[in-house]
Amino acid sequence: MAGQKLTLAKGLNAGLRAAMEKDAKVVLMGEDIGKLGGVFRITEGLQKDFGEERVIDTPLAEAGILGTAVGLALRGYRPVVEIQFDGFIYPAFDQIISQVSKMHSRSLGYLKVPMVIRVPFGGGIGAVEHHSESNEAYFAHTAGLRVVSCSNPEDAYWMIQQAIECDDPVMFYEPKRRYHERAEVEIDDAAGAPRGLHEAQVLREGTDVTLIAYGPMVKTCMEAAGAAADEGRSLEVIDLRSLSPLDLDTVTASAEKTGRVVVVHEASTFLGMGAEIAAEIQQKCFYHLEAPVLRVGGYNIPYPPSRFEEEFLPNLDRVLDGVDKALAY
Amino acid sequence: MAGQKLTLAKGLNAGLRAAMEKDAKVVLMGEDIGKLGGVFRITEGLQKDFGEERVIDTPLAEAGILGTAVGLALRGYRPVVEIQFDGFIYPAFDQIISQVSKMHSRSLGYLKVPMVIRVPFGGGIGAVEHHSESNEAYFAHTAGLRVVSCSNPEDAYWMIQQAIECDDPVMFYEPKRRYHERAEVEIDDAAGAPRGLHEAQVLREGTDVTLIAYGPMVKTCMEAAGAAADEGRSLEVIDLRSLSPLDLDTVTASAEKTGRVVVVHEASTFLGMGAEIAAEIQQKCFYHLEAPVLRVGGYNIPYPPSRFEEEFLPNLDRVLDGVDKALAY
Amino acid sequence: MSDQDVAPVPERDLGEISSPHHHETVAPGVPVRDVTDGGPEMVQFLDADGKRVSRGNCEPYEPILEGLDPETMRSLYRDLVLVRRVDAEGHALQRQGELGLWPSLLGQEAAQVGAGRAMSTQDYAFPGYREHGVAWCKGVPPLNLLGMFRGVNHGGWDSNANNFHLYTIVIGNQMLHATGYAMGVQRDGAVGTGDPSRDTAVMAFTGDGGTAQGDYNEALVFASVAHAPVVFFVQNNQWAISEPNERQFRVPPYQRAKGFGFPGVRVDGNDVLAVYAVTKHALDEARSGQGPTLIEAFTYRMGAHTTSDDPTKYRVSAEVDLWREKDPIKRMRSHLEREGIADPAFFDGIDAEADALAAEIRTGCQNMPDPELPTMFDKVYAEQHPVIDRERAELIAYHAGFEEGN
Amino acid sequence: MSDQDVAPVPERDLGEISSPHHHETVAPGVPVRDVTDGGPEMVQFLDADGKRVSRGNCEPYEPILEGLDPETMRSLYRDLVLVRRVDAEGHALQRQGELGLWPSLLGQEAAQVGAGRAMSTQDYAFPGYREHGVAWCKGVPPLNLLGMFRGVNHGGWDSNANNFHLYTIVIGNQMLHATGYAMGVQRDGAVGTGDPSRDTAVMAFTGDGGTAQGDYNEALVFASVAHAPVVFFVQNNQWAISEPNERQFRVPPYQRAKGFGFPGVRVDGNDVLAVYAVTKHALDEARSGQGPTLIEAFTYRMGAHTTSDDPTKYRVSAEVDLWREKDPIKRMRSHLEREGIADPAFFDGIDAEADALAAEIRTGCQNMPDPELPTMFDKVYAEQHPVIDRERAELIAYHAGFEEGN
Ligand SMILES: Cc1ncc(C[n+]2csc(CCOP(=O)(O)OP(=O)(O)O)c2C)c(N)n1
Ligand SMILES: Cc1ncc(C[n+]2csc(CCOP(=O)(O)OP(=O)(O)O)c2C)c(N)n1
Ligand SMILES: [Mg+2]
Ligand SMILES: [Mg+2]
DSSP states (O other): OOOOEEEEEHHHOOOOOHHHHOTTTEEEEEETEEEEOTTTTTTTTHOOOOOOOTTEEEOOHHHHHHHHHHHHHHOOOEEEEOOOSGGGSSSGGHHIIIIIIHHHHHHHSOOOOEEEEEEEEEEEEEEEOOOSOHHHHHHHTSSTTTEEOOHHHHHHHHHHHHHHHHSEEEEEEGGGGGGOOOOEEOTTTTOOOOSOOTEEEEOOSSSSEEEEEEEHHHHHHHHHHHHHTTTTTTTTEEEEEEEEEEOOOHHHHHHHHHHHHHEEEESTTTTSSSHHHHHHHHHHTTTTTTSSOOEEOOSSSSOOGGGGGGHHHHHHHHHHHHHHHHHHH | OEEEEHHHHHHHHHHHHHHHOEEEEEEEEEEOHHHHHHHTOTTTTTHHOOOOEEEOOOOOOOOHHHHHHHHHHTTOOOEEEEEEGGSSSSSHHIIIIIITTTTHTTTTSSSSOOOOEEEOOOSSSOOOTSSSOHHHHHTTTSHHHHHHHHSSSHHHHHHHHHHOOSOEEEEEEEGGGGTTOOEEEEETTTTOOOOTTTEEEEEEEOOOOOEEEEHHHHHHHHHHHHHHHHTOEEEEEEEEOEEOOOOOHHHHHHHHHHHHHEEEEEESSSSSHHHHHHHHHHHTTTTTTTOOEEEEEEEEESSOOOOHHHHHOOOHHHHHHHHHHHHOO | OOOOGGGOOOOOTTTTOOOOOOOOOOOOOOOOOOTTTTTTTTTTETTTOOEEEESSSOGGGGHHTTTTHHHHHHHHHHHHHHHHHHHHHHHHHHHHTTOSSSOOOOHHHHHHHHHHHSTTOOOEEEOOOHHHHEEEEEOOOHHHHHHHHSSSOOSSSHHHHBBBBBOOOOOOOHHHHHHHHHHHHHHHTTTSSSOTTTTOOEEEEETTGGGHHHHHHHHHHHHHHHHSSEEEEEESSEEEEEEGGGGGGSOOGGGGHHHHSOOOEEEETHHHHHHHHHHHHHHHHHHHOOEEEEEEEEOOOOOOOSSOOOOGGGGOHHHHHHHHTTOOHHHHHHHHHHSSSSOOHHHHHHHHHHHHHHHHHHHHHHHHOOOOGGGTTSSSSSSSSHHHHHHHHHHHHHHHHHHOOO | OOOSSSOOOOOOOOTTTTOOOOOOOOOOOOOOOOOOOOTTOBBBBOTTOOOOEEEESSSGGHHHHHTOOOHHHHHHHHHHHHHHHHHHHHHHHHHHTTHHHHHHOTOOOOHHHHHHSOOTTEEEOOEEEEEHHHHHTOOHHHHHHHHHHHHHHHHOOHHHHTTTTTOOOSHHHHHHHHHHHHHHHHHTTTSSSTTTTTTOEEEEEEEEEGGGHHHHOOOOOOHHHHOSSSSEEEEEEEEEEEEEEGGTOOOOOHHHHHTTTEEEEETTTTOOOHHHHHHHHHHHHHHHOOOOOEEEEEEEEOOOOSSSSOOGTTTTTTHHHHTTTTTTHHHHHHHHHTOOOOOHHHHHHHHHHHHHHHHHHHHHTTTOOOGGGHHHHHHHTTTTHHHHHHHHHHHHHHHHHTTTTT
């Protein structure tokens, strides 16, 4: 896969295929992931090639999917579960919180439940209710889980494989509105993943303000940094990639360099990822901050009807407004 | 109820009774809340006095309890749901997140689902797994819900009634390890509740460091303030009482006065309430802080076996250690 | 692992349970589906040609059928046609970009009209997201339904105006709401009084896929334990998006009710008379204090799952063709003609009415105003909330800033 | 609102479903319970006096019973006695403050021993929290079970050592785990090969209360759709803490299976022979690829729910007295005596063995070391985790600080 144009969706599809080829214990589970290839076509072609026993169209019951995935994992399989949309993960919440996250510690390490829970998340696609949620903070607050999010095709390809290889359960957040965005990708399978699953990446270096984002907002922040550069402002952009654990070294190094940080995400700000990041930075970088850590996020309301979503979601203007505010200190 | 010694449990019981007497639409629902009076006896005697139609022993299914509570609320009732233990709320998570919190906005205000979801929470009682969780942050992050916690018998009596009277759904967190602690309570029913459901209370005034807590940790913080006073340190203690919305005015006023804040809770610190409070204070009080806002909380692990819990939970020593750290800046 | 490693699935004697689906196997790669036959127990009063028959366990429902006068028969037909037209218009509006999504009820008109028309005014309906026909029968203005698909609201109508709850998207949730509502009806003393304007039943709608959800099954538990006046109405349209019945159950949904302690009935969902009679019977029982019933309306989703779906990926057109033969409207029309209940002028009149209705919906949709931005904060809470107040104010200030040219 | 406002609950014909519970009403305040009769379908081979009978739908199981040799009969009795002793010791240790909690299986020994002994070594058990008897039969050292009730761990044994999963406290969760595990067994080709050491079944245990949970019912759905080799074993001990059967269902749990497409059997849970035979049959079917079975063992919780519970608040002692007459151990002992399978020396030997076992458990419990503090961080993640590393280090430093006299 050298130097080709790939969408994020195809990156995931290729990553899943690679993982299934490498390890016969990898099974995919979810609603409509078989013949249909999933409502976003992420699993397209996989049932045809790997059979119905490895690409399982499950009954329509998310607790059932997660609960049977736990059982399969206990039997030695590595389930990769697709949750059809972010808003439909809640019926499985109990299994994830009470079982998936705690099985390894409960068993003092005798039992592992390596599994990946794929969640297409976030808004911006004009969908009806329950189809645009950003619920990553619930899981990031839950010890025993790992939570990551990819923002581009290359990461999609590698991170999904790293998540599957991980012996811990991983919540894998996919920015659904970026599924069909294409990027030139240079994939060298022999060389392996360019960085660890839990490393943040400085996507653009800058000196005035640090923008921290993940998933769908990474692109928005890169655009904001581009626009700011035109006005002579130098923004650093960090793609967190991992929400739990956080790569605090990368984050604090940048905060200490710029002294000003704006965290951007779609989720409501109240107890969103920005809260944790702000709390950590203000503590670790107390003497370096020129301004408080600011948060630009979704409002603290349920995800609104789609006619409102452009205003609900942080966009270039709101990110730059946050930057202005940080610089005003 | 003038000047009597009351436990927190009895305060709740009396408050529920008062609410049921006042409003015939108030119904209680939960597992074992009838003849048994609930595993903590909070509803003791209420089924006998109000009948099985108003104090409903439900089937053993939390999604079912919450889902039928929504239906009852839509028919004009005001359900007060008891979740038997914190760890058993997750099967109902979907109903709470997808329905309870969103019904009013979804209907543009035509529909109300006034209900109270009572959650005995936290550790310290030597219980087995799933019986000592502090999961308030999940709900505080959820728009459409209100989240409160009482820390003493007087608040128990009044806050449960205020929560029931509220037209919004209220998550009501009860510090189970304080259920049987007694306090002298002066209740003047004619005068009504001494403060609003969402007001924080400065329980002890001080000048050096502010301790912010809620529920079970309030007592711990009061004890810490007492111990610190002996060493000549003046700590201010705030009982938050409301986690969503937060009474930021009270919090920031104190932070600006002392310049040093330690937030204490049992929940894991990563994305716990302390994260939101720290994020808000560092922003609102940026120029007033002498030290970063510090957090003393549960470790970021699943609630451990009870032989560990004394170490897992913030105690007087760890709170004072936090105070020392804040003062070291 | 190859397919051969998977053990074969032999048939086992399940006692008196009949399996009209002939699930000869669910082994991978060998789906054998015979969904065109509803089995010997399915209640049917009109066959595919519109001939009056009495098939399946139909005795209890015959008296209801006999009570139907020609006027009612015609109005049932009218509803079928108008509902199909409402649906077609929704579909067209989506194609023209006026709506973001549309879930079509094509093929399920009889199931919905039969059920909706069997309800009394005071009966309350808890729909999923495809119950445009039930909404119609309950008197909900079709435009109400469009808002959420246009993205201007999440429903936002007054459910109590027509006793038709908001659409529920999360599969299964509403089954419990209906059950709880029915428990409220019991507490109001609105069951078994014998007063036909007081006694109230509740209906909960879901699909074949919905029967797998925990919430659905818990609703059966709660309803049965409470003996609540609720009727569970499962439209088995054979598909849950791309998944056929075989992925959700091995025996038909109606058989599940008995194991929870109340009756389950399978009815031909493309036969409006049978659906009407079976539902009416169940509602009457519920209202008189006889407890819940589960009805499975055996029907077919003729269109895509929604306008976002592409069914060619997972089903063959021959299956759709077979079901087209069973069309619910054609069947009812034949019946009315055969029995001389309606003449060509009547049918022409209905068609004209449908055209007018469609035009009205189209105009109404196109003229539907976008809501004012700050209103997104307005109804999050019923009572005052400081975070909401602050954010609303910030948003207003932010936009005012732009207008000032900031 | 007064009780009179509530509509009466008349009986309705539910077809062939029999209701051995005689739920004449569930109206408030009028609970009519007759839980002492398992109904005509309940399989029983030993009556309350230990007489060999053939009651209920017992034909399929007779051959299994006839295959039991005297040695096996005696060892079943031995297990009943030892298991009761393990339980009594757990209870005593709680009373002495060595354990924080103990859920007693008193009265349910036959249900658990019958089920546990029917399992093959490779069969996997997914217990709730009361399955001490199943654990015993699977060879799990009783001390393993005490750790979580002592608060030194959350289970922490190696489930794969004896194919006995950790106790599951959240009601219903493990039913799905068992089903998923069984789906794994299918994928491993360990079903229907005819090789008795390879073919594997899975057992999932829950209580009467557990049948209300969504997870439980979803497990029935998934198992049925996958035709998975899993046996659901419901110990209906009549109570879910303070709630009687009437609060969980209107017809007995075994009847629910059929509606999901597989057989359900009710067995006398106080009759170890019947439970053994019924379970063995179901496991054999599962292993040979015949799919799932639901077994309801009709039994009684003789003690409190746990040591924290006070059953005098909600049930009358007369009920307990009635059930004492059906004691599973007394019954088996009578049988062995009557048939001349065991002599007094045998019984004395077992009692002595029980004493020794109890002493061993007691000493083992008292000597159970508290775990080292930093180990609470050790197994949260399988792979390295920076937050864990930091907190572990902080805790160690914090305590080192105290030791330095900080
Ligand atoms: C809890 C939940 N999971 C997944 C979905 C996504 N989804 C929407 S419709 C649907 C299929 C529903 O099938 P069925 O119940 O048969 O109803 P139908 O669409 O055929 O009317 C799915 C999986 C959802 N809405 N809710
Ligand atoms: C999801 C969940 N809700 C509530 C509880 C609290 N609880 C523990 S045991 C129990 C009753 C269980 O009754 P049953 O299933 O009949 O099993 P038994 O205890 O009788 O063996 C309850 C309500 C729990 N453990 N899990
Ligand atoms: Mg369907
Ligand atoms: Mg029980």
